[in-house]
Amino acid sequence: MSHIHSLANPPADTPLLDDVQSVDRIFEHLDNGTTDLGDKVWREPVAHYHSQAHFDAEIALMRRLPMAFCPSAALPKKGSYIARTAALTPLLVVRGKDKKVRAFLNACRHRGMQVAGGSGCSAAFVCPYHAWTYDLEGQLKNIPGPEAFPDVENAESGLVEVEAMEKGGIVYVQQEGNLDPSMLKNHFDFFSDEQEMFRTTQREEDANWKLLTETTLEGYHIKSLHKESFFPFGLDNINLVETVGANSRIIFPFRRMEKLRDVAPGERHLNGSMTSLYHLFPNTSVSVLSKHTSLSIMEPVSPGRTRIVSYLVVNRQTPGHEISLEDANRDADFVTTTGLDEDIAAACAIQETVHGPANEHLTFGYFEKAIVNLHSHLAEYL
Numbered sequence: 001m002s003h004i005h006s007l008a009n010p011p012a013d014t015p016l017l018d019d020v021q022s023v024d025r026i027f028e029h030l031d032n033g034t035t036d037l038g039d040k041v042w043r044e045p046v047a048h049y050h051s052q053a054h055f056d057a058e059i060a061l062m063r064r065l066p067m068a069f070c071p072s073a074a075l076p077k078k079g080s081y082i083a084r085t086a087a088l089t090p091l092l093v094v095r096g097k098d099k100k101v102r103a104f105l106n107a108c109r110h111r112g113m114q115v116a117g118g119s120g121c122s123a124a125f126v127c128p129y130h131a132w133t134y135d136l137e138g139q140l141k142n143i144p145g146p147e148a149f150p151d152v153e154n155a156e157s158g159l160v161e162v163e164a165m166e167k168g169g170i171v172y173v174q175q176e177g178n179l180d181p182s183m184l185k186n187h188f189d190f191f192s193d194e195q196e197m198f199r200t201t202q203r204e205e206d207a208n209w210k211l212l213t214e215t216t217l218e219g220y221h222i223k224s225l226h227k228e229s230f231f232p233f234g235l236d237n238i239n240l241v242e243t244v245g246a247n248s249r250i251i252f253p254f255r256r257m258e259k260l261r262d263v264a265p266g267e268r269h270l271n272g273s274m275t276s277l278y279h280l281f282p283n284t285s286v287s288v289l290s291k292h293t294s295l296s297i298m299e300p301v302s303p304g305r306t307r308i309v310s311y312l313v314v315n316r317q318t319p320g321h322e323i324s325l326e327d328a329n330r331d332a333d334f335v336t337t338t339g340l341d342e343d344i345a346a347a348c349a350i351q352e353t354v355h356g357p358a359n360e361h362l363t364f365g366y367f368e369k370a371i372v373n374l375h376s377h378l379a380e381y382l
């Protein structure tokens, strides 16, 4: 975790606009009544939101890709672990005594029981079924009654390891094949060492993982869907949309952005004037809000069901702008109690129509450029 850039200083090779350029472009859109536009309309077959065969192909793809698993801050200490299912595979991700993060298939080599659940900090993993014990590096250390297993060699019966890597404050796991670090070249750096994780949430919803992801990737629906929640603060359909490979960034400016017109560019505090949403292909979004950043993974459970797993991290402190845990919690409550529920309800309502005869395709237009980017890359990879 030593080579981490601050979010305010993205690595030089990313083509994203910097803060000053972003504000200028937002003012241009405000003055002209325009917004960033894509250049193609995409039609996604409705079958792709309910077909088991298509879902299976997506899961197979997710297992071959480096997928965001959690922020590094979720595993702060030696022995910190998270056990959860990713692409339908129970995984155990743990920070070892050497501080390196490793990922294992969460299945005892005896009879397949999951050796850990939830999250915590532990010196070893003792299988709850028959107490076979593994160390933080996955090595089998103890079998109660070893005389019953004369041909089990501890050295060959460790937890099965899969590839894991930390980059930019995020832990990535690739379940199949070798993780090629160049696959992460378009993955932005987010979190620094000193940032603290303060909340994790999980909820399951009756919607395909893509429908839930799509709700986060455009601002064309701010006024209509979020009339009482976001619209009083946010601008409708005025967004910056930048794509970087299969990933993208969408900036949602707030009304108070207008006040920055009178402030010299070097003195503008953008924090609190907009939300930046980074989409990490295919199912992760990182929302940078004023006091906290939320990393959310739309974890597929079945074609029509998704577990939304979120990790909330306190934003980086800057001199004169310290952020308390109370501030971060209040920030998080505002988002989760209002707008998020409206997005989720929309995705669940759409899930009920995708089986029916109404549409053969869902249509995404020029305002929905980041969604088109998701689907075109997904189609290419599949």
Ligand SMILES: [Fe+2]
Pocket: 215, 216, 221, 225, 226, 339, 343
């Ligand atoms: Fe929304």
